[in-house]
Amino acid sequence: MTADVAEELCVKLKVLFVDDEPQILQGLKRTLHPMRSQWEIAFANSGKEALEQFANTSFDVIVSDIRMPEMDGTELLKIVKEKYPQTIRLALSGEMGKEFGYKVARIVNQCLSKPASADQIKAAINRASGMKKALQNDDIKERVSQMEHLPSLPDMYNKIKQIIESPSASMSDVADVISKDMAMTAKILQLANSAFFGIARKITSIKHAVTMLGLELIADLVLTVHLFHSYENNKALKGFSVEQLWSHALTVAGLATQLAKEERCPQEVIDESFLTGMLHQLGKLVLAVNFPDEFSEVLQIMKAEKKLDWVAERDVFSTSYPEVGAYLGGVWGFPAPVIEGMAFHLQPQMAQAGEEKVPVTFVHIAAGIIYKKKHGKDRLLDQDYLRKLNLMNKVLDWEKLV
Numbered sequence: 001m002t003a004d005v006a007e008e009l010c011v012k013l014k015v016l017f018v019d020d021e022p023q024i025l026q027g028l029k030r031t032l033h034p035m036r037s038q039w040e041i042a043f044a045n046s047g048k049e050a051l052e053q054f055a056n057t058s059f060d061v062i063v064s065d066i067r068m069p070e071m072d073g074t075e076l077l078k079i080v081k082e083k084y085p086q087t088i089r090l091a092l093s094g095e096m097g098k099e100f101g102y103k104v105a106r107i108v109n110q111c112l113s114k115p116a117s118a119d120q121i122k123a124a125i126n127r128a129s130g131m132k133k134a135l136q137n138d139d140i141k142e143r144v145s146q147m148e149h150l151p152s153l154p155d156m157y158n159k160i161k162q163i164i165e166s167p168s169a170s171m172s173d174v175a176d177v178i179s180k181d182m183a184m185t186a187k188i189l190q191l192a193n194s195a196f197f198g199i200a201r202k203i204t205s206i207k208h209a210v211t212m213l214g215l216e217l218i219a220d221l222v223l224t225v226h227l228f229h230s231y232e233n234n235k236a237l238k239g240f241s242v243e244q245l246w247s248h249a250l251t252v253a254g255l256a257t258q259l260a261k262e263e264r265c266p267q268e269v270i271d272e273s274f275l276t277g278m279l280h281q282l283g284k285l286v287l288a289v290n291f292p293d294e295f296s297e298v299l300q301i302m303k304a305e306k307k308l309d310w311v312a313e314r315d316v317f318s319t320s321y322p323e324v325g326a327y328l329g330g331v332w333g334f335p336a337p338v339i340e341g342m343a344f345h346l347q348p349q350m351a352q353a354g355e356e357k358v359p360v361t362f363v364h365i366a367a368g369i370i371y372k373k374k375h376g377k378d379r380l381l382d383q384d385y386l387r388k389l390n391l392m393n394k395v396l397d398w399e400k401l402v
Contacts, residue, residue, distance in 0.1 A: 018050045018064040031118035047071030066093040088128045109336040139318040154226040160219045175207040216271045224278040253277030255366035276341035276359040283325030
């Protein structure tokens with residue numbers, strides 16, 4: 001055994017649990033005692049005490065209750081996100097409604113409903129830390145550090161998210177923000193009236209579009225329109241069509257959303273399946289823009305050697321578009337299921353989601369079905385993963401939806 005391997009095996013995950021109820025902390029100490037061989041576990045009974053511990057210890061994971069006096073969990077986790085962005089943030093809460101979801105989605109990596117069992121907590125921590133480890137790759141970091149043309153989140157998107165997270169959010173407020181940008185208004189109306197959304201009535205105003213599509217979907221459209229079309233006229237792109245990538249993203253997002261609805265998933269999963277589908281190949285666009293000559297080499301390898309895109313990218317870049325896109329999603333603070341879907345839509349079992357049907361599930365299936373429809377041959381669907389979720393027998397029927 002090498003020294004490096006021995007060191008890796010000895011490194012324990014440092015986990016901090018925060019709750020103002022002593023009996024809850026005692027219960028956690030008791031039930032998580034077997035994990036002490038893998039974790040260094042600490043406890044705090046307030047947000048203030050948690051931050052004091054952070055001043056002396058670099059924690060890998062924080063698991064915090066939301067409802068606490070003085071400093072609540074939302075405020076604590078927001079501070080942790082700003083000061084210690086490398087720390088995985090999990091929330092425990094008894095309220096899991098839609099409004100609550102919007103409030104914490106951009107602060108935490110995952111939210112668990114109270115009371116959560118020890119197995120649920122262990123699974124959530126292992127899942128989040130596994131994703132973090134997969135994306136903390138030196139090759140990804142090196143490539144991203146070399147990029148001169150990184151897209152940024154549009155101000156409009158941030159404003160809309162702030163409105164949505166407000167208790168007094170209204171359709172009119174969001175419509176007013178979008179209406180100030182004529183180009184964005186035109187693009188949103190064009191999309192809202194496309195066959196993609198299947199709305200029978202013609203939509204003639206942004207307010208009508210917001211009403212028909214919903215606040216979250218409108219916000220996601222603003223984001224994706226900005227990210228794709230900021231590169232539309234880039235002359236460095238050779239043999240690469242932003243319009244084709246955009247069209248493919250829309251098709252995958254639409255089918256993934258439809259499949260999530262077919263499975264009667266919660267609205268949050270449906271919304272995140274759409275966003276994941278829209279962004280699942282964003283890393284490809286970013287690589288093509290920042291490294292046009294090397295990306296041309298990728299295209300040549302794909303053509304000459306009949307290799308899949310991500311395989312050819314690894315030959316040239318030592319990384320590939322799923323990891324690059326997910327890494328950027330982490331930098332931007334996207335919800336954990338979206339980052340997970342961007343990273344693992346080709347290998348969904350790596351997401352460690354257990355038997356949950358999550359965005360990565362539906363984007364994996366949608367991308368596979370669309371690949372088969374376009375190329376006349378199967379793209380490898382993870383059949384073991386789909387059987388575990390009892391979905392493999394539905395794929396043939398879902399192929400008819402395209």
